Amino acid sequence: MKALEVENVVKDFGHLRSLAGVSMKVDQGERRVILGPNGAGKTTLFHTIRGVHIVTEGTVRLFGQDVTRLPAHRRVKLGLGGTFQITNLFPELTVFETLFLGAQALERGCFAFFRPAGWSRKAVSRVRELIDEWDLAPVQDAFTKELSYGQQRQLEVILAMTGKPRLLLLDEPTAGLSPAETASMTRFLSGLSRDMTILLIEHDMDVAFEVADQVTVLYFGEVLAEGTCAEVQRDGRVRDIYLGQQV
Numbered sequence: 001m002k003a004l005e006v007e008n009v010v011k012d013f014g015h016l017r018s019l020a021g022v023s024m025k026v027d028q029g030e031r032r033v034i035l036g037p038n039g040a041g042k043t044t045l046f047h048t049i050r051g052v053h054i055v056t057e058g059t060v061r062l063f064g065q066d067v068t069r070l071p072a073h074r075r076v077k078l079g080l081g082g083t084f085q086i087t088n089l090f091p092e093l094t095v096f097e098t099l100f101l102g103a104q105a106l107e108r109g110c111f112a113f114f115r116p117a118g119w120s121r122k123a124v125s126r127v128r129e130l131i132d133e134w135d136l137a138p139v140q141d142a143f144t145k146e147l148s149y150g151q152q153r154q155l156e157v158i159l160a161m162t163g164k165p166r167l168l169l170l171d172e173p174t175a176g177l178s179p180a181e182t183a184s185m186t187r188f189l190s191g192l193s194r195d196m197t198i199l200l201i202e203h204d205m206d207v208a209f210e211v212a213d214q215v216t217v218l219y220f221g222e223v224l225a226e227g228t229c230a231e232v233q234r235d236g237r238v239r240d241i242y243l244g245q246q247v
Contacts, residue, residue, distance in 0.1 A: 049169060
C-alpha cells in the first residue's frame with residue numbers, strides 16, 4: 001500500500017489551470033521532495049492533498065483510501081498532518097499551550113469550551129512526550145513570540161506531529177531561515193522517524209538533496225521529472241529551467 005497516490009490531478013481556478021494532470025506515488029516511510037520554480041503548482045498540489053482545494057479532475061488516495069472529495073479535517077483523522085509556508089503560531093501562547101492545542105484538537109469533546117485548559121490527560125501526556133523527545137523543557141513556558149524564527153519553524157513541525165501523523169506535508173520549512181538555522185532544520189528533519197512519510201516542498205537545493213529519497217519536479221503544473229537526487233540532477237530539462245547549467 002502506498003502512503004500517497006495522486007492520479008491525473010487537475011486543478012482549475014476559473015480559466016487558470018494550476019495543475020494539469022499530475023500523477024505521483026509515494027511509498028510509506030519515504031522522503032519525497034517537490035521542486036520547481038515559482039508558479040509551478042507546488043503549493044496548489046499540497047492543498048489538493050490536504051483537502052484545502054478540491055480537485056477539478058483526478059484522484060487522491062491516502063493509504064489506499066480515496067479521499068478526493070473528503071474535507072480537510074477528515075483527512076487529518078486518516079493520518080495527514082503538515083505545516084504551511086507562513087508561520088501561523090499564536091504569539092501569546094506558550095510552547096506547552098501551543099502543543100496542547102494541537103494534541104487536544106483530535107480528542108473527542110475538543111469543542112466543549114467550558115473546561116479547564118488541561119482537561120485531557122491524554123493530550124497533556126502527548127505534550128510531555130514531545131517536550132521530552134525534542135528537548136523543549138527549557139522553553140516550554142516561553143511565549144512563541146519569544147522564540148527565534150528558526151525555533152518557531154521547528155515548533156510548527158513538532159505541532160504538526162502532535163496527532164502522530166502517518167504522512168507529513170511540509171511547505172518550505174526552511175524559508176526565511178539563516179544558514180545556521182537552515183542547517184539546524186535540516187538535521188531536525190533528517191532525524192524524524194521513518195514510521196512517518198514526509199512530502200516536502202523546498203527551494204534550498206542543499207536541503208532538498210540531503211533530505212530526499214526521491215524528487216518530483218513540477219513545471220507549469222505538470223511533472224517534468226522524477227527520480228533519485230542523482231537522476232534529477234542529471235536531467236538536462238531540470239538544469240535548464242531550475243538548477244542552472246553549471247549543475
